[in-house]
Amino acid sequence: xxxxxxxxxxxxxxxxxxxxxxxxxxxxxxxxxxxxxxxxxxxxxxxxxxxxxxxxxxxxxxxxxxxxxxxxxxxxxxxxxxxxxxxxxxxx
Amino acid sequence: xxxxxxxxxxxxxxxxxxxxxxxxxxxxxxxxxxxxxxxxxxxxxxxxxxxxxxxxxxxxxxxxxxxxxxxxxxxxxxxxxxxxxxxxxxxx
Numbered sequence: 354x355x356x357x358x359x360x361x362x363x364x365x366x367x368x369x370x371x372x373x374x375x376x377x378x379x380x381x382x383x384x385x386x387x388x389x390x391x392x393x394x395x396x397x398x399x400x401x402x403x404x405x406x407x408x409x410x411x412x413x414x415x416x417x418x419x420x421x422x423x424x425x426x427x428x429x430x431x432x433x434x435x436x437x438x439x440x441x442x443x444x445x
Numbered sequence: 446x447x448x449x450x451x452x453x454x455x456x457x458x459x460x461x462x463x464x465x466x467x468x469x470x471x472x473x474x475x476x477x478x479x480x481x482x483x484x485x486x487x488x489x490x491x492x493x494x495x496x497x498x499x500x501x502x503x504x505x506x507x508x509x510x511x512x513x514x515x516x517x518x519x520x521x522x523x524x525x526x527x528x529x530x531x532x533x534x535x536x537x
Contacts, residue, residue: 356497356500356501359493359496359497359500360493360494360497362493363490363491363493363494363497364490364494365490366486366489366490366493367486367487367490367491367494368490369486369490370482370483370484370486370487370490371483373480373482373483373486374479374480374482374483376480377478377480378478378480381478383477383478384478385475385478386469386470386473386475386476386477386478386479387466387478387479388465388466388468388469388470390462390465390466391462391463391465391466392462394458394459394461394462394465395459395462397458398455398456398457398458398459398460398461398462399455399459401451401452401454401455401458402452402455402456402459404451405448405451405452405455408448408451409448
């Protein structure tokens, strides 16, 4: 298998990895156990990968990181939104 | 700034992003809101990135993905271990 395909497939899978967490958090409306710093750091790093991809003109890198940034931004928004729910639901 | 340094910095930050979640889950012993599929998919993708890095002989890619695989494997183990705790602690 051409090594480039391996890189593309690896990029696609690591990008898709954000989806189950976004879906779970949206469905359960619970994000208490999630550290906000993971999606925040990922977004910082992936924004740099996005700039890096734009500079070297690497389309898969641009596409993968743009998609991931959207997913992890959603996760950050939900983490903040559901914070109130987490407090009211926590076992008194 | 040399674009390679941008890539190295981006890789370091996205790699470090796993740490806050591992630390939080270890401290709180709670992983109920975490989807196990995120670390599982990330590990599959990053194992492929690791093989890709070995094939093209790219040390930063090898180091970043090896470190991340360790972090996300820890997260998977904790998600499984704390599953029992999650059940006993969930609000009846």
